[in-house]
Amino acid sequence: MNPPVETLQQTIKVEDDRTGLSLETLKRAIADNLFYIQGKYPAIATKNDFYMALAYTVRDRLLQRWLNTTETYLKSKVKVVCYLSAEFLMGPHLSNNLVNLGIYDQVRRAVEESGLDFVELREQEEEPGLGNGGLGRLAACYMDSLASLEIPAIGYGIRYEFGIFDQEIRDGWQIEITDKWLRYGNPWEIERPEASIDVKFGGYTQAYNDENGHYRVRWIPDIIVKGVPYDTPILGYKVNTANTLRLWKAEAPESFEFEAFNVGDYYGAVNEKVVAENITKVLYPNDEPIQGKQLRLQQQYFFVSCSLQDMIRLHLHRQDSLDNFHESFAVQLNDTHPAIGVAELMRLLVDEHQIDWDRAWQITQNTFAYTNHTLLPEALEKWPLSLFGRLLPRHLQIIYEINQRFLGQVRAKYPDDHQRIARLSLIDESGEKYIRMAHLASVGSHAINGVAALHTKLLQQDVLRDFYELWPEKFTNKTNGVTPRRWIVVSNPKLAELINRKIGTNWIKHLEELKQLEAFVEDAEFRQQWRQIKQDIKRDLAEYVKKNHAIDINPQSLFDVQVKRIHEYKRQHLNALYIITLYNQIKQNPNIDVVPRTFIFGGKAAPGYFMAKLIIKLINSVAQVVNNDPDVRERLKVVFLPDYNVRFGQRVYPAADLSEQISTAGKEASGTGNMKFSMNGALTIGTLDGANIEIREEVGAENFFLFGLTTPEVYALKAKGYNPWDYYHANSQLKTVIDLISSGFFSHGDTNLFRPLVDSLLYHDQYMLFADYQSYVDCQEQVNQAYRDEEKWTRMSILNAVRMGKFSSDRAIREYCQEIWNAQPVNVEMQEYVQPKP
Ligand code: BZD
Secondary structure: OOOOHHHHHHHHHOOOOOOOOOHHHHHHHHHHHHHHOOOOOHHHOOHHHHHHHHHHHHHHHHHHHHHHHHHHHHHOOOOEEEEEOOOEOOOOOHHHHHHHHOOHHHHHHHHHHOOOOHHHHHOOOOOOOEOOOHHHHHHHHHHHHHHHOOOOEEEEEEOOOEOOOEEEEEOOEEEEEOOOOOOOOOOOOEEOHHHOEEEEEOOEEEEEEOOOOOEEEEEEOOEEEEEEEEEEEEEOOOOOOEEEEEEEEEEOOHHHHHHHHHOOOHHHHHHHHHHHHHOOOEOOOOOOOOOOOHHHHHHHHHHHHHHHHHHHHHHHHHOOOHHHHHHHEEEEEEOOOOOOHHHHHHHHHHHHOOOOHHHHHHHHHHHEEEEOOOOOHHHOOEEEHHHHHHHOHHHHHHHHHHHHHHHHHHHHHOOOOHHHHHHHOOEEOOOOOEEEHHHHHHHHOOEEEEOOHHHHHHHHHHHOHHHHHHOHHHEEEOOOOEOHHHHHHHOOHHHHHHHHHHHOOHHHOOHHHHHHHHHHOOOHHHHHHHHHHHHHHHHHHHHHHHHHHOOOOOOOOEEEEEEOOOOHHHOHHHHHHHHHHHHHHHHHOOOOOOOOEEEEEEOOOOOOOHHHHHHHHHHHHHHHHHHOOHHHOOOEEEEEOOOOOHHHHHHHHHHOOEEEEOOOOOOOOOOOHHHHHHHOOOEEEEOOOOOHHHHHHHHOHHHOEEOOOOHHHHHHHHHHOOOHHHHHHHOHHHHHHHHHHHOOOOOOOOOOOOHHHHHHHHHOOOOOHHHHHHHHHHHHHHHHHHHHOHHHHHHHHHHHHHOOHHHEHHHHHHHHHHHHHOOOOOOOOOOOOOOOOO
16 A cells, blocks of 8 residues: 555655755765765765765665656556657756755755865766757657656667767867766666667578468577666656656677687677677767668667567566557657667567567557658658668568558559659669658658647648648647756756746746746836846856856857857858958947847767868857957957857856847757747747747747748749859848958968858858848847847846746647647655565
8 A cells, every 4th residue: 555645755754864855864875875885985085976975865865756656657557658769868967856856955955064065066967968959858858847747658768888979179170079978987877787688680581380370580680789778767846756768788698709709709709799889889970971870770770679679578567468559658759760660569569479460560550659850851861771681681571561561552542643652652762772761650650740830831741741641630740848947947046036936836847827927027126136137147157158268258248149059051150140240340330339249159060060060160260350359349259168068058048148040941840949048038039940930929029039031932032043142242241241251361361261161152052041141130230229228128038938838848748648649647656665674
């Protein structure tokens, strides 16, 4: 029998070292962990030792909830959501766990009373950077919301030994440094070797008849790799639910090594081990041409196979037949990276569990749902058939079979429409043959969604048009959201505090309730408090920049921030063109009255993406000139802050006045940084792209700085024949800017350095910077005018933040639960762990 919650609260009062929450107990727990886990006395302990002792103290206080949650799911037949993602960009765990446990202040005091510096210890945590950007961070926000909404869920992914590279800037260029995040240990994960799973690769298949005379296929692999799960608890906000993030590490199976060793091939055996362990070594940066990358396909298949086998094991633990597998699990494919799961589940059901094809296919389709995150054609995954067949021979057969049956259906509906059939096929046969992963995901799923309204519409009209015509009912939109726990409560405690004083704390789980604050927009004292908080945070950021990068920035200036991956479609270089425009205005008229601005950039470029790296160099080169020109007199500052990551995001979103969301219309699937900025009271300058459109709808057009072509205008201009030279010749301001870059002014006279960038703009301008330039410059002038009116700006800032209810990831997860997963919340009751008597 579970004790009722009141008993639970009493039992927690028992001052056990591992669960107690009194100051004395917490202090003792930290000291104990330092001694017994780190094996150190305070006198010889490093900062990291203290951090580890603190982290274990917090983890101990999570474990009861975690174990109760897992047990609750195992004992009942509740549906579990499995979020399959090659990336989880979690960010630091400590603060988030403290907030979700509701013990932040108490633990902070315990640390300080122990004579330690809490902030210093907090900063000691290495963030797990197991993702590139938006897609990986979305998975992390969704894990937080799933737990906070008490939805049974498991996040399945890859435990990369090296996550996204650390970025340094040398001489203005990006340098990549290996991310050794596991160097000092990871206190948040628990290895579960007993739950390891074997995964096959390569080899060949054999047909045979089973004892009942049924045709069957077996797969004889070349190698077997062992997947070892590492589990991290993901606690919800002030609930007992602690779901699991299960990440797989690849290892060589022991038996395999021994075999080779016994026949005398010691080095061969070691080599096999290296090959196996390479699979989860490193996260692939996005924007890399992927087609030849066998290791990437190995990564995808490895984690998907481990995860599906794990689910089947869990299912068979709860019931005896796989016939209702899809009622046990809803599996979401985070883009096509795990799409091989469709063929793998079919293989597991048909080959390994002897379920007939038609039933297996029903189960598979009812299990999977697919989220698309990109419209860029070059980013759609496809694998060369030859490579695929070598690595996964059985899956290739299964995909052929799926395709044959699928195209049969298409033919029945559209007889003789050969072009349509070729377009829909899972195999691209226009040249070298490829497997189209988005097609596999679409055919194998019962639901397909985009991540913002415009994006879903464009999917239906464009990228997945033929599928939409075939199955319109499969398509829905699920506009992205972000978690207000990390992106307001953890990152902006002062703002959270002000809000709590006015409307209580309900908004943290029901973000729409922020609307109540609209009542205070006309309250001058409230506006003053709002401004003061922004000012304080800006001062903090200025100090941080001074301390870490030796650059002086003026906390009174307008903080104009663009942080995100560097990509031509995101147009950081359009921002740079505007900076040069302003600079030219000042040079022409040094006494001109401009609004002081600090332009803050952050973001990584894919290591092989030359143009993105050149954009970083351009920003840094412009910064050098602008920041050192006495005529500018501190009115403009440009800083590129290296190594943008989750932790730095938490520092910069709250400090921003202006959020740059300036992608070419129709290119940014959604964006999620846009939401984090707005929640923290930044105003947006943006195009009608991705979620910007919906943000503007929510905050009101009068509180949003809109510029640029719309998506239909972009298409029309392309169709008509876009010529960037027309804009160059017609706009003298633009011409001056481009000519200045070409002249070597920002490159110590080197006229070649930026030529590839300038030429790409002049001769192609694929992302239409020139077409949007004037509109952007004019819009920035409106920003300046608005910023001059402090009270007006504050009103706009407040309205932006308080109208962001829609963009909580809780709303997004509720929609997924109702419309795609059919998943319900499950109450987890707390039971105390009673130690058995010796
Ligand atoms: O996904 C991003 C989109 O570009 C954003 O518009 C959107 O808001 C987020 C979340 O939906 N896509 C990515 O971040 N994609 C990747 O990081 C990625 C990673 C590996 C391979 C390909 C793309």
